[in-house]
Amino acid sequence: MNFQVKFDINERIYLRNPENSEVGKLMVKKSIDLIYQLGFEQFTIKKLATEINSTEATVYRYFENKHSILLYILNWYWCYMEFLVAYKLENITDKKESLRIIVHLLTHELAGSESHFDYNKKYLNQIVISESSKTYLVKDITEINKNEVFKPYKDLCTRIAKVISEYNPNYKYPRSLSTTIIETSHHQQFFSVNLPKLTDVNSIKNSEFTNQFIEDFLFKIVD
Amino acid sequence: MNFQVKFDINERIYLRNPENSEVGKLMVKKSIDLIYQLGFEQFTIKKLATEINSTEATVYRYFENKHSILLYILNWYWCYMEFLVAYKLENITDKKESLRIIVHLLTHELAGSESHFDYNKKYLNQIVISESSKTYLVKDITEINKNEVFKPYKDLCTRIAKVISEYNPNYKYPRSLSTTIIETSHHQQFFSVNLPKLTDVNSIKNSEFTNQFIEDFLFKIVD
DNA sequence: TTATTTAAGATAGTAATACTATTATATAAT
DNA sequence: ATTATATAATAGTATTACTATCTTAAATAA
Structure with missing residues (x-):
């Protein structure tokens, strides 16, 4: 079986919906490739424009700035992850198993077709690990947050927190625990590859290690 | 009682030791003020030069680039934090109490004189929360890491991991747990102020909340 | 005291970046 | 056939992250 999913990304993230044109779609796909290859700091609109055989002006008609492009990509990821959690938890009644599935999803690469039209899931995964915190660790976070651009992250957090609360209704910090396992899955994977002395x-494989570490601590906390 | 501490910051972070001159010291102090006020992205060498009534050329004689300035500040913080942990744990035999002290130190503002010569501890604390991950979430992390610029962070991690292992010698992930409580103290404080829906x-007060969350979390894991 | 070293200040310049604005052209809808 | 719309092409601005050079001031050594 094979299927595609589409998400309605918050309109306030883009100026023109990149999903509605070929250049737009190519723009997002190539942004993922370039941010993966260069890192967000070295990624520029000029380089993106060259990559899609177009001009900076065209890119700026879709996105206000490069931060918005990163936000768009991460919004897509958060939506996709929430969808995956919902999908994989369907018909699972054992709450312990549900939590195990969540941790596995958070610590392993996204599965998915590697077609030319699809986003590169391996690259996307690396961007989530290395660049996602740059969406919110900015001075104007309050202004940005007003546009509800973090709603998909909050929704994902809410969904995971719900499973935690169903597993143990007495646990006092389901949301903080939820964001902690999300963020920890990022930095432990990053550290285990790049600064391994900060880990065990x-x-x-680093994803397997992170999976074990988080599963171990999660059940010690909620049991 | 009042005393000052000095740390030998890794020579490979700077070109000329800022501790050895008045401009140098002012440079670091004002960098902390500016990074706090503007955020790291909006902080520029030009603005720093203006602030210290000097020129960009002078700044560049001390630091290769602005990333090095952030690294210098964080290195100072990590050294200071490790010193504080060692100092506050002196003569404490109860390991549970030791861990409580560590969590308190990680989640609360640094104490210290607010003299004109000292770094502003409130600002420094905010920089650690909002900007510290930008020292390592960069594409050239492998190159940078060769200069041992993360040694103070690793040393802090090692020291905390040691206490965890002394408390429970059977716990399998002391280093990862150590970095997890450090990083969690940052993002939970950030979230609780800026994206509170991601927390509980x-x-x-956010520091008190984070302290409670992490203490609860830590003892459930190691007990 | 004089000579030498050293650091800082002043000034200038370059390449790259993050944009904005304008016009011409191609395509699609009416 | 006309109109609306999007893109490409081109140009331009302000800011940034540097590099280079030259002068001046101060500290140090002979």
Whole structure:
């Protein structure tokens, strides 16, 4: 079975919906490729324009600035992750198993077709790990937040918090625990690859290590 | 009682030691003020030069680029934090109490004189919360890490991990747990102020909330 | 005291970036 | 056939992250 999912990304993130044109779609896809390759700081609108055989002016007709492009990508990811959580938890009654599935989803690469039209899931995963905090660690966070651009992240957090509360209704910090496992899955994966002394990785794959670490601590907390 | 502490910051972070001159010291102090006020992205060498009544050329004689200035500030913080942990844990035999002290230190503002010569501790604290991850979430992390610029962070991690292992020698992930409580103290404080829906803050102060959350979380894991 | 070293200040300049504005052209809808 | 709309092409601005050079002031050594 194979299917595609589409999400309505918050209109206030873009000036013109990139989903509605070929250049627009190419723009987002190539942004993912470039941010993965160069890192967000070295990624520029000029480089993106060159990559899509177009001009800076065209890019600026879709996005106000490069921060908006990152936000767009992350919004897509948060929506996709929430969809995946909902999908994979369907018909699972065992709440322990539900939590295990969530941790697995958060710590492993997104599955998905690697077609030419699709976003590169491996790249997207790396962007989430290395760049996602740059969407909110900005001085004008309050202004940006007014546009509800973090709603998909909050929704994902809410959904996970709900499962935590169903598993243990007495646990006092379901939302904070939810964001902690999300953020921890990012920084432990980053550290285990780049600054391994900050972790306890051994020979196993970093995603597997992070999965084990988070599963271990999650159940110690909620049990 | 009042005393000052000095740390030998890794020589590879600066070109000329800012501690050895008045402009140098002023440069670091004003960088803290400006990064706090503007955020790291809006902070520029030009603005810093103007602030210290000097020129960009002078700043560049001390630091290669603005990333190095952030690294210098964070290195100072990590050294200071490790010193504080060592100092506050002196003569404490109860390991549970030791862990409580560590969590308190990580989640509360640094104490310290607010003299004109000292770094502004309130600002420094905010920089640690909002900007510290930008020291390592960069594409050239591998290159940068070769200069041992993250040694103070690793040392802090090692020291906390040691206390965790002394408390519970069977716990398998002391280093990862150590970095997790450090990083969690940052993002939960940030979220509780700026994106409170991602947390469970109520009316209490965000540092107090974060302290309670992490203490609860830590002891459920290591007990 | 004089000579030498050293750091800071003043000034200028470059390449890259994040935009904005304008016009011409191609395409699609009416 | 006309109109609306999007894109491409081009140009331009302000800011930034640097680099280079030259002068001046101060500290140090002979």
